[in-house]
Amino acid sequence: MNKVSAKSAEGETHSKLILVGEHAVVYGKPAIALPFPLKVKALIKESFGIIKFKSAIYTGPLEKMPGRMKGILECIKETLNTLDKPLEGLSIEIESAIPLGSGLGSSAAVATAVVRGLFSFFHQKLSQKELFYLVQIAEEYAHGKPSGIDMAAVSSRHPILFQKGKDITPLISEAPLFIAVAHTGRIGDTRRAVENVRKNYLKDGEKVKKSLDKIEEITDMAEKALLNGDINLLGKLLNDNQQELIALGVSDNGLNALIDTARSQGALGAKLTGGGLGGCIIALADNLEKAKVISKALMKAGALESWYFSTCQDTLYFPER
Ligand code: PMV
Numbered sequence: 001m002n003k004v005s006a007k008s009a010e011g012e013t014h015s016k017l018i019l020v021g022e023h024a025v026v027y028g029k030p031a032i033a034l035p036f037p038l039k040v041k042a043l044i045k046e047s048f049g050i051i052k053f054k055s056a057i058y059t060g061p062l063e064k065m066p067g068r069m070k071g072i073l074e075c076i077k078e079t080l081n082t083l084d085k086p087l088e089g090l091s092i093e094i095e096s097a098i099p100l101g102s103g104l105g106s107s108a109a110v111a112t113a114v115v116r117g118l119f120s121f122f123h124q125k126l127s128q129k130e131l132f133y134l135v136q137i138a139e140e141y142a143h144g145k146p147s148g149i150d151m152a153a154v155s156s157r158h159p160i161l162f163q164k165g166k167d168i169t170p171l172i173s174e175a176p177l178f179i180a181v182a183h184t185g186r187i188g189d190t191r192r193a194v195e196n197v198r199k200n201y202l203k204d205g206e207k208v209k210k211s212l213d214k215i216e217e218i219t220d221m222a223e224k225a226l227l228n229g230d231i232n233l234l235g236k237l238l239n240d241n242q243q244e245l246i247a248l249g250v251s252d253n254g255l256n257a258l259i260d261t262a263r264s265q266g267a268l269g270a271k272l273t274g275g276g277l278g279g280c281i282i283a284l285a286d287n288l289e290k291a292k293v294i295s296k297a298l299m300k301a302g303a304l305e306s307w308y309f310s311t312c313q314d315t316l317y318f319p320e321r
Helices: 067-082 106-121 128-143 149-154 190-203 205-228 231-248 253-264 288-300
Strands: 003-005 008-020 031-046 052-054 059-061 090-096 160-162 178-183 269-273 280-285 305-310
Touching (some): 008 280, 031 106, 031 149, 031 205, 106 149, 128 190, 149 160, 253 269
Antiparallel strands (some): 008 031, 178 280, 178 305
16 A cells, blocks of 8 residues: 655555445434545655645645645644654655545545655554544545545445444445446535535424435445345435435536436436535446446536446446547
């Protein structure tokens, strides 16, 4: 996961998808997330003077990072503080394949890669507790009050069942899942989506509570279906979950159109993934070939990007255009 040489080190991680349970997880309900093989790498090198930061969105001195990157800035500062190292003598370079603001866990993944890279650079062991404490700093700036599912999922090699305040349960099934993912092309707005649900809760608590309870039921059933390899039931549960996300007010026309396309191409089920209001959809297929057909159709239907993969491999496929 992390490589070390004399004067440089790397920290790596991957993206994530929420299979079921987003939004309800903010209210203490369980949710299931999967590793998604879009990768991010942080390269840490010895340098002279102030810390230099390099990424696709900002290159320059660490201290001059734009306001919207304050989360990763504070995370780096606290990581060096934890390591008892000064804020100097390093360059930090991010190579990320994860699109920003797409419900794919980019902010948690970048922070995870950086923290891992810095601990490797200084030859220090990193516990999961320390990793979560440090990544949470970046996440709070990105999301307000995150449930923590993103950082748990981007640092796990397995699908996980996540519930606030409980141990994370790896969900290891013999049967792989075949999944197509597509990006609407619009940046998802998790902060606004979470805020919408909260406002709806204040306005019509009964209705929102009913949806959150239904999502909890769906997640419980999805856990069993996943472990038993019952993909037909899992597909139906994805569709049921989408109905509740619509009721919560976090889906939109662009997401719904891609979901319809996936279903019409034979997906066993499809829903938005992550915060919603833009961002990505996820569709479950019978096999990899079917996931490819769905992925191709999603591109044809106007997705900005689409990928397909199997949860038993670390390989991500792109449909030919
Ligand atoms: O960061 P996103 O867009 O994948 O959303 C995370 C999932 C939410 O449940 C909507 C928010 C949270 O903090 O759990």
